[in-house]
Amino acid sequence: MSHQRLINRKPSRALAAFLGALPFLMLFFVYQWGSDLRRQENPKDKLLPAFTEIGTAMNELALQPSARTGEYLFWQDTGSSLRRLSIGMGVAAALGLVLGLAIGALPLVGAPLSPLVTAISLIPPMAILPILFILFGLDELSKIMLIVIGVAPILIRDLCQRTKELPREQLVKAQTLGANSWQVIVRVLLPQITPRLLDAVRLSLGTAWLFLIAAEAIASSDGLGYRIFLVRRYMAMDVILPYVAWITLLAFCTDWLLLKLNQRLYPWYYANR
Amino acid sequence: MSLEKPLIHFRRVGKEYGSTVVLENINTRVKAGEFVTLVGTSGCGKSTFLKMLLGTEQPSSGSALFDGQPLAQEPGPDRGIVFQKYSVFPHLSVRDNVLVGLEFARSPWLGRLFGGARQTALAEVDHWLEAVGLTRASHQYPHELSGGMQQRLAIAQALIKRPRVLLLDEPFGALDPGIRKDMHQLLLKLWQEYQLTVFMVTHDLTEGFYLGTRLWVFDKTRHDTQAPERFGSTITFDLPLEKTGRSDLVAVESSLDESRRLAPAA
Numbered sequence: 204m205s206h207q208r209l210i211n212r213k214p215s216r217a218l219a220a221f222l223g224a225l226p227f228l229m230l231f232f233v234y235q236w237g238s239d240l241r242r243q244e245n246p247k248d249k250l251l252p253a254f255t256e257i258g259t260a261m262n263e264l265a266l267q268p269s270a271r272t273g274e275y276l277f278w279q280d281t282g283s284s285l286r287r288l289s290i291g292m293g294v295a296a297a298l299g300l301v302l303g304l305a306i307g308a309l310p311l312v313g314a315p316l317s318p319l320v321t322a323i324s325l326i327p328p329m330a331i332l333p334i335l336f337i338l339f340g341l342d343e344l345s346k347i348m349l350i351v352i353g354v355a356p357i358l359i360r361d362l363c364q365r366t367k368e369l370p371r372e373q374l375v376k377a378q379t380l381g382a383n384s385w386q387v388i389v390r391v392l393l394p395q396i397t398p399r400l401l402d403a404v405r406l407s408l409g410t411a412w413l414f415l416i417a418a419e420a421i422a423s424s425d426g427l428g429y430r431i432f433l434v435r436r437y438m439a440m441d442v443i444l445p446y447v448a449w450i451t452l453l454a455f456c457t458d459w460l461l462l463k464l465n466q467r468l469y470p471w472y473y474a475n476r
Numbered sequence: 477m478s479l480e481k482p483l484i485h486f487r488r489v490g491k492e493y494g495s496t497v498v499l500e501n502i503n504t505r506v507k508a509g510e511f512v513t514l515v516g517t518s519g520c521g522k523s524t525f526l527k528m529l530l531g532t533e534q535p536s537s538g539s540a541l542f543d544g545q546p547l548a549q550e551p552g553p554d555r556g557i558v559f560q561k562y563s564v565f566p567h568l569s570v571r572d573n574v575l576v577g578l579e580f581a582r583s584p585w586l587g588r589l590f591g592g593a594r595q596t597a598l599a600e601v602d603h604w605l606e607a608v609g610l611t612r613a614s615h616q617y618p619h620e621l622s623g624g625m626q627q628r629l630a631i632a633q634a635l636i637k638r639p640r641v642l643l644l645d646e647p648f649g650a651l652d653p654g655i656r657k658d659m660h661q662l663l664l665k666l667w668q669e670y671q672l673t674v675f676m677v678t679h680d681l682t683e684g685f686y687l688g689t690r691l692w693v694f695d696k697t698r699h700d701t702q703a704p705e706r707f708g709s710t711i712t713f714d715l716p717l718e719k720t721g722r723s724d725l726v727a728v729e730s731s732l733d734e735s736r737r738l739a740p741a742a
């Protein structure tokens with residue numbers, strides 16, 4: 204037996220992996236058990252479909268072309284959602300980088316823009332979704348705009364903060380090396396802010412998914428959010444549950460990929476932390 | 477009065493932050509080639525003095541001339557700086573950290589050199605890396621360097637601009653004693669070889685006596701126990717070190733102890 208305090212006792216790698224997988228396994232079995240239980244009472248139960256039913260439903264959506272359009276709906280939904288998400292996040296990230304850097308680095312830009320960005324970031328984006336539909340129509344643009352409006356202010360404020368947090372000594376040092384304002388921005392600030400941008404994007408991806416699914420639920424003809432809200436009418440849990448799991452998996456993979464990309468591109472950023 | 481024009485000439489210079497007087501009545505001249513070490517209790521205004529030379533702070537009163545002109549309102553390439561930390565750019569390799577000073581001057585828009593221009597500049601960079609003993613580390617990043625090597629890099633960075641003065645704010649304060657000795661030798665060698673004018677803040681009195689040609693002690697001459705912010709520090713000792721002896725060190729030490737005793741407990 205170990206005499207260490209609890210706070211000093213760490214699981215081995217194998218044990219940690221097992222402990223990490225355990226809750227998922229338990230969830231899996233609890234679900235199966237609950238599903239069996241309900242179906243013994245009512246074979247037509249829709250709330251907790253068996254895995255075989257989920258498999259059948261997903262086979263139809265992912266591997267069979269739709270009878271009506273000839274498309275593979277699941278992949279079409281995934282493609283549409285990911286396209287909206289990446290365009291929206293791309294625009295938001297570009298705005299965040301340019302404006303965050305400008306506001307953080309140049310007091311004369313910050314003075315007029317900083318209060319405005321703060322005010323915009325306080326508007327609940329869902330409250331202006333109708334305005335977006337009126338302005339940009341019910342097509343792709345309004346969905347992408349919702350993501351941009353929901354995420355860009357967070358990114359701008361965060362990157363402005365990160366810019367201001369860089370040691371002042373570096374700005375002074377650059378000036379003593381003869382840098383002008385532009386050179387300080389492109390050679391000292393920008394390269395150090397980019398990994399922080401990737402961090403901020405990772406953190407705001409959850410928010411972006413929220414706005415994407417909300418917009419798709421309200422006005423769309425495809426997309427992961429659209430499908431979930433469409434089949435809700437038939438209580439088709441055999442579609443909703445795998446879609447939710449799929450969205451979660453996509454979110455996890457994006458986050459992981461961005462982390463690996465950041466570590467690969469900017470090893471110095473991870474050095475002292 | 478000497479015929480040689482002083483590089484730095486302060487007359488009745490004072491510095492206040494609001495109602496807090498940090499420095500008062502600073503009168504001094506410094507010629508090119510001097511190595512001035514600045515000592516004094518913590519918070520007495522040594523860094524503030526350096527910041528006025530650097531251009532990140534402006535004097536509140538008096539006249540401060542640099543080469544006959546009023547001190548610049550912002551940092552510039554004629555005044556190099558080494559801080560205790562954060563002096564080097566973490567996202568650039570050792571070589572690029574030094575190269576960037578040349579790139580700023582030679583490439584106004586991109587701040588980057590390519591091809592032949594870059595090769596020419598790199599030859600210069602390598603000269604300075606050799607001068608500070610970093611040749612073998614030239615492709616490493618700052619986080620891979622020891623504290624002493626980072627400070628060597630910061631010095632090379634500053635020197636490639638050939639500044640009129642080199643400002644050092646407790647540059648070796650975070651280093652081990654052994655490493656610090658090496659840095660002393662390096663700094664003295666560079667000072668002689670390139671005829672630098674150096675201002676160096678240190679909290680180590682022995683270091684100040686050993687390195688400088690001239691030692692300044694910053695201290696208050698007047699104390700108000702009720703309102704310590706009423707009076708600022710000034711240069712209470714200005715010792716030409718070539719002629720000085722052990723008795724001066726003892727005198728300065730006891731005077732600093734005295735003012736530490738008078739200062740309100742932090």
Ligand SMILES: Nc1ncnc2c1ncn2[C@@H]1O[C@H](COP(=O)(O)OP(=O)(O)O)[C@@H](O)[C@H]1O
Nearest residue numbers: 493496498516517518519520521522523524525
């Ligand atoms: N920006 C500032 N605003 C107000 N007070 C300051 C500022 N900068 C420095 N001070 C004060 O000036 C005094 C001298 O500071 P500093 O020059 O850093 O001391 P030293 O380098 O000798 O330890 C300190 O009491 C500090 O609190």
Ligand SMILES: [Mg+2]
Nearest residue numbers: 522523524645
């Ligand atoms: Mg200081």
